[in-house]
Amino acid sequence: MKKILVLTWLLVFVLGISVAFAEIKNPDTYVYLHIGEPDTLDPGYAYDNASGEVLTYIYENLISYDGVNLQKFIPILATEIPTVENGLIQDNGTTYRFPIREGVKFHNGNDFTPEDVEYTFERNILFDPANGPQWMIIEALFDSQTLDELVADKIGTPLTEMVDENGNLINPDDAAKLIEFYQQVIDPVIEVQDNSVVFHLVRPFAPFLYILPKHAYWSNILDKETCVEWGCWDGNADGWWKHYNVKKESSPIYDKANGTGPFKFTEWDRTQQKVTLDRFDGYWGEKAKIAQIIDWGIDEWGTRRAMLEAGDADQIYMPAQYLDQVKDLKDLKIESGKRITVTAFHFNWTVDKTSDFLGSGVLDGNGIPADFFSDIHCRRAFSYAFDYDTMIQEVLLGYGERPPSVIPSGMLGYNADLPKFEFDLAKAEEEFKKAWDGKVWENGFKLTLLYNTGNDARQTACEMFKENIESLNPKFKIDVQGVQWPNYLDAYKSGKLPAFVIGWIADYPDPHNFIFTYFHSNGVYGGPQGEAYIKFAQENLNPIIEAAISETDATKRQAMYEEIQKIAYENVLGLTFYQEIALFPMRTWVQGWEFNPIQSGEANYNGIYKAE
Known part of the structure; x- marks a missing residue:
């Protein structure tokens, strides 16, 4: 079964290649143009x-x-992969030992030590930003999903009721409890023993190694000394709560970085959405072939295309709809790969009332109430109003398929025969007439759908909703608005979007990573669907989701994930647009490029070089 999955995911082929080569521009610099910019460093x-x-x-x-x-795994900062056979996995799968590599330097010259590994994971667990990635680490180590829940379980009071939004204790007497919590719960779970780091899990967790590898950037190893110097948690038990859920820009390493990787951080030009990385010549492993990386967010398609054609860019992000504009360009090749990813549309059942996207805030034809999508008829109407086939065939040019739900094809839990909505405007009209006891149809509504600027496929999806839904009733109004990627992230995470289009690339190749993310009340996309959804998920989805990750029998897990997806369909929890086959246009002088179905971004910078 695993071999079949790997072959499916590793479908990589060349669509076209020119036989003539142009003179290579800037042979020591690799320029990759995409959309947006980092949310944080x-x-x-x-x-x-x-x-x-x-x-x-x-x-x-x-x-x-x-x-x-x-x-299959290989070691990087560890020197061995833990297995039962080599004795590095013990205690029935609850103890993992990682021998740590010596002689590694951080970019500023500091020595890499086992203490840096311990600090990294403890710091991130105690940080645990809302809707961030640390749920994976906390779930694996403690069988909880958030630090807030873990504190509540061990102390009896959620952390959010003990500290305010600025990390200050509401009751100073709680300091002793939180110090003891760190000493007895957090600190013993990750410890340094000689030149190894040992993780102690509270119960076996089969995907543990899968949340640690390269491309799992939430497990990047930090330099403790530098982090403390810059103002991060100091590693002590007293006061750790001051660093819990710190606002994004308030993190001392929001716009600074010091790692051990093949490239060192040089500059983040926010005005141009451009990040510059320079080769780290003190790197312990094989040195990068390229001296400099320009990772540049240029949202306008025409500019990206022109720079690629002129040779001023080596590779660009390209939505499939623009394939005809580049496939015949001279000295260009286009590669393709099927990623472990889906793009979906989800509803917020209880929008934050401070949102700017609700219009008047009432059902008067000029807005919607915050709980507009808590009515299943509104959700069902939108689900019937989207033209799925046109999206895949005309926008993606056939470079995609439509899973019934959020589990990608080829993965455990996928079943092509599960029910899904089809485009049917007559049924959409019927549902709108039922919504809110007929008031939606009688009064009309107005709402705003956002997309991240430069993502033309998501823009088109929002415009499809607008065109189809507005055609049903002149009182229906949908505004489509583009914003920068970090602003889009902030808006959906804060619960201010009535509905949102969002994609997901697997953190690790297991259905839990998709099901938990979209449907669990603590999921990254579950929480932003509002308080009413959270309550629904807690009662109807959380128990089966948590049982499915603990189940070891694949047949039983398949049945459980199918049941979850049926619940999602019956209650219209969202609609999956597509699983895309991505296209990667680049100059023919690009060598060493490799596709990886799980990587962030579209270029393996440490292996790429330029040559005729």
Whole structure:
């Protein structure tokens, strides 16, 4: 079964290649043009593609996938992969020991030590930003999903009721409780023993190694000394809560970085959305072939295309709809790969009332109430109003397929025969007439759908909703608005979007990573669907989701994930647009480029070089 999955995911082929070569421009610099910019440079906070594609090459992890083989690991900052056979996995799968590599330097010259590994994971667990990636680490180590829940379980009071939004204790007497919590719960779970780091899990967790490799940038190893110097948690038990859920820009490493990776951070030009990385000549492993990386967010398609044609860019992000504009360009090749990813549309059942996207805030034809999508008829109407086939065939030019739900094809839990909505405007009209006891149809509504600027496929999806839904009733109004990627992330995470289009690239190749993310009340996309959804998920989805990750029988897990997806369909929890086959246009002088179905970004910077 695993071999079949790998072959499916590793479908990589060349669509076209020119036989003539142009003179190579800037042979020691690789320029990759995409859309947006990093949300942050803090690996403990970052949970988006634009951040990950930069962090992956500044920092390093304990281990890595063996190239494109997602079933095999190789060591990086560790020197061995823990297995039962070599004795590094013990105690029925609850103890993992990682011998740590010696002679590694951080970019500023500091020595890498086992204490840096311990500090990294403890710091990130205690940080645990809302809707961030640390749920994976906390779930694996403690069988909880958030630090807030873990504190509540051990102390009896959620952390959010003990500290305010600025990290100050509401009751100073709680300091002793929180110090003891760190000493008895957090600190013993990750410890240094000689030149090894040992993780103690509260119960076996089969995907544990999968949340640690390269491309899992939330497991990037930090330099403790530098982090403390810059103002991060100092490693002591007293006062750790001051660093819990710190606002993004307040993180001391929001816009600074010091890793051990093949490239060192040089500059982040926010006005141009441009990050510059320079080769780290003191790197312990094989040196990068390229001296400099320009990772540049240029949202306008025409500019990206023109720079690629002129040779001023080596590779660009290209939505499939623009394939005809580049496929015949001279000295260009286009590669393709099927990623472990889906793009979906989800509803917020209880929008934050401070949102700017609700219009009047009432159902008067000029807005919507905050709980507009808590009515299943509104959700069902939108689900019937989207033209799925046109999206795949005309926008993606056939480079995609439509899974019934959020589990990609080829993965455990996928079943092509599961029910899904089809485009049917007559049924959409019926549902709108039922919504809110007929008031939606009678009064009309107005709402705003956002997309991240430069993502033309998501823009088109929002415009499809607008055109189709507005055609049903002149009182229906949908505004489509583009914003920068970090602003889009902030808006959906804060619960201010009535609905949102969002993609997900697997953190690790297991259905839990998709099901938990979209449907669990603590999921990155679950929480932003509002308080009413959270309550629904807690009652109807959380128990089966948590049982499915603990189940070891694949047949039983398949049945459980199918049941979850049926619940999602019956209650219209969202709609999956597509699983895309990505296209990667680049100059023919690009050599060493490799596709990886799970990587953030579209270029393996440490292996790329330019040659005729």
